[in-house]
Amino acid sequence: MEDLLNVEIKQSDYSSEISAQRKFFQSGATKSYQFRIRQLDKLYKVISENEKLILEAVKKDLNKSVFEGFFGDVALILHEISFVKKHLSKWMKPEAVRTPITHFGSSCKIFHEPYGVNLIISPWNYPFQLSFIPLIGAIAGGNTAVVKPSELSPNSSALIARLIKETFSNEYVICIEGGIEVSNALLNKQFDHIFFTGSVPVGKIVMEAASKNLTPVTLELGGKSPTIIDSSANIKLAARRVAWGKFFNAGQTCVAPDYLYVHKSIENEFLSTLKDEIIKLYTNNALNFSDYAHIINVRHFSRLKSLLNGPSVYFGGRTDENTLAFEPTILTNVSKDHPVMKEEIFGPILPVLSFDSIEEVIAEINKNPKPLALYLFTENKSVKEKIIKNIPFGGGSINDTLFHLATPHLPFGGVGSSGHGSYHGIHSFKCFTHEKSVLSQTTKFDLSVRYHTTRGALNIIRMLFK
Known part of the structure; x- marks a missing residue:
C-alpha cells in the first residue's frame, strides 16, 4: 500500500x-x-x-x-x-x-x-x-x-x-x-x-x-520556552499552572514550558508542590490514566527516553513501550550541556534548574535562540518589567502558561x-x-515644486523634507 x-x-x-x-x-x-x-x-x-x-x-x-x-x-x-x-x-x-x-x-x-x-x-x-x-x-x-x-x-x-x-x-x-x-x-x-x-x-x-x-x-x-519561578511567586498556583501547561497533551505542545528556572530559596518547596499537583492532575499511575495523552510514535518515544540518561529523575520517568505512554517527569541535577537542554523536548519531561539572581537567568536565556514562549511567575512588578524588557520571545504569560495563545486579541507567533x-x-x-x-492625487492643481524646472524648488524641498 x-x-x-x-x-x-x-x-x-x-x-x-x-x-x-x-x-x-x-x-x-x-x-x-x-x-x-x-x-x-x-x-x-x-x-x-x-x-x-x-x-x-x-x-x-x-x-x-x-x-x-x-x-x-x-x-x-x-x-x-x-x-x-x-x-x-x-x-x-x-x-x-x-x-x-x-x-x-x-x-x-x-x-x-x-x-x-x-x-x-x-x-x-x-x-x-x-x-x-x-x-x-x-x-x-x-x-x-x-x-x-x-x-x-x-x-x-x-x-x-x-x-x-x-x-x-x-x-x-x-x-x-x-x-x-x-x-x-x-x-x-x-x-x-x-x-x-x-x-x-x-x-x-x-x-x-x-x-x-x-x-x-x-x-x-518552536524552541526551548523557559519558565521562571521567582522567589515571590505563589508557589501552589505556579506549580498547578506549570503542571497543567507542561503536561497537557503529554508535553507535545510548541508553547509548553520546556525547562524551569526556580529560585534557590523556594526550590525544594516548589518541587514538592509540583509533584503533588501532577498527581492531582494525572494520578499516581499516569501510564494507565485514560485522560493522559500518549506519545505520537515510536521514534519520538525513543528520542524522549534517551533524554533521561544523565540527570536525576526527581519524579516520574516510567514508560510503557506498548502504549507509548510516558509519565510526567521532573529532572534535577541537569547539566546545561546535556541534550535535554540543547533541543526542544516536545514531551512530558521537565528539567529544573535553580538560580540566585534574576540577572543570572536573563543572561543564560539570552545565550540561546529567541524562544517561542516565556512564562514568569512572580508577585514582584520590577522582576516582571525586567524580564519583559530584557528577554526577547514570541509571546508568553505572567503567572500562567499557554493561555496567551487562546485569546484572538493577541498575535501568536515566534521571533528569530x-x-x-x-x-x-x-x-x-x-x-x-x-x-x-x-495614494490618490488631486487633479485640481499641480504643485510645481516637485519639478526641477521650477526656480527655487530644491530649497523648498529641503525645507519640507526635514
Whole structure:
C-alpha cells in the first residue's frame, strides 16, 4: 500500500489542483464579504456537527481525553470563527491614513488584498486546530487554500480531508494527504503564500523551498520556552499552572514550558508542590490514566527516553513501550550541556534548574535562540518589567502558561528561530493579506515644486523634507 502511494505521488505534482484554485481565485469569487462569511458559516457547522468524530480521531492518534481534545482541537476553532465573523466587515474596509503636508492635495488608503493560492502545512500535535485556524485566516482574507495535514496523525488527517471535501469545492479549498514526498511536491510548486507549523529543521526546508519562487512564508515553529519561578511567586498556583501547561497533551505542545528556572530559596518547596499537583492532575499511575495523552510514535518515544540518561529523575520517568505512554517527569541535577537542554523536548519531561539572581537567568536565556514562549511567575512588578524588557520571545504569560495563545486579541507567533509572522484574530486576517498602499492625487492643481524646472524648488524641498 505504501509503495502504491509513492507511485501515485510521483505521477502527480498537483499542478492541476493548484491551477484550478488559481483560476477560481482570479475569477474574483472569493473576495466578497458575503462569500467569506458563508464559507466561515459552513466551516463552523462542519466542525460543530462532527465534534464527536474529531474527539475520536485525536483519541486514536494521541490518546487525548475528551477535555483535552475539545479544548485543544475544537473549542479554539469555533471561538476563532465567531470572533472573525464579528469583526470581518470592519477589517475588510480600506484603511484611511494621514497624509503629510509634503503630499498636500492627496489622500492615502491601505487596501487588504488577498494573497491568492495558499499552502497550509499543519503538524500532528493539534491536528485540527493547527489546520483549521490558519484556514480561517485564509478564508477571511479572501484566498483559496491547499491544506496538507501531518501523516503522523493518520486518523485526524483522514478526517480533516473528509471534512474539507464535504464542505468546500476543490477549486476553493482542498486537502492533500501524504508524507514527505507529498510535502516536497507541493513545496516545489508556485504558491502565493505558505503557512507552515512545525519544527525548526523542517521550517528551514520550507523557507529554502519558498525562496526559489520568492514566496512569502509564515513560520510557526518552536524552541526551548523557559519558565521562571521567582522567589515571590505563589508557589501552589505556579506549580498547578506549570503542571497543567507542561503536561497537557503529554508535553507535545510548541508553547509548553520546556525547562524551569526556580529560585534557590523556594526550590525544594516548589518541587514538592509540583509533584503533588501532577498527581492531582494525572494520578499516581499516569501510564494507565485514560485522560493522559500518549506519545505520537515510536521514534519520538525513543528520542524522549534517551533524554533521561544523565540527570536525576526527581519524579516520574516510567514508560510503557506498548502504549507509548510516558509519565510526567521532573529532572534535577541537569547539566546545561546535556541534550535535554540543547533541543526542544516536545514531551512530558521537565528539567529544573535553580538560580540566585534574576540577572543570572536573563543572561543564560539570552545565550540561546529567541524562544517561542516565556512564562514568569512572580508577585514582584520590577522582576516582571525586567524580564519583559530584557528577554526577547514570541509571546508568553505572567503567572500562567499557554493561555496567551487562546485569546484572538493577541498575535501568536515566534521571533528569530522560533518563527516568522503571527496569526489569530485580526492577525490571521493580516497574515493572509497584503497591505496594498494607494495614494490618490488631486487633479485640481499641480504643485510645481516637485519639478526641477521650477526656480527655487530644491530649497523648498529641503525645507519640507526635514
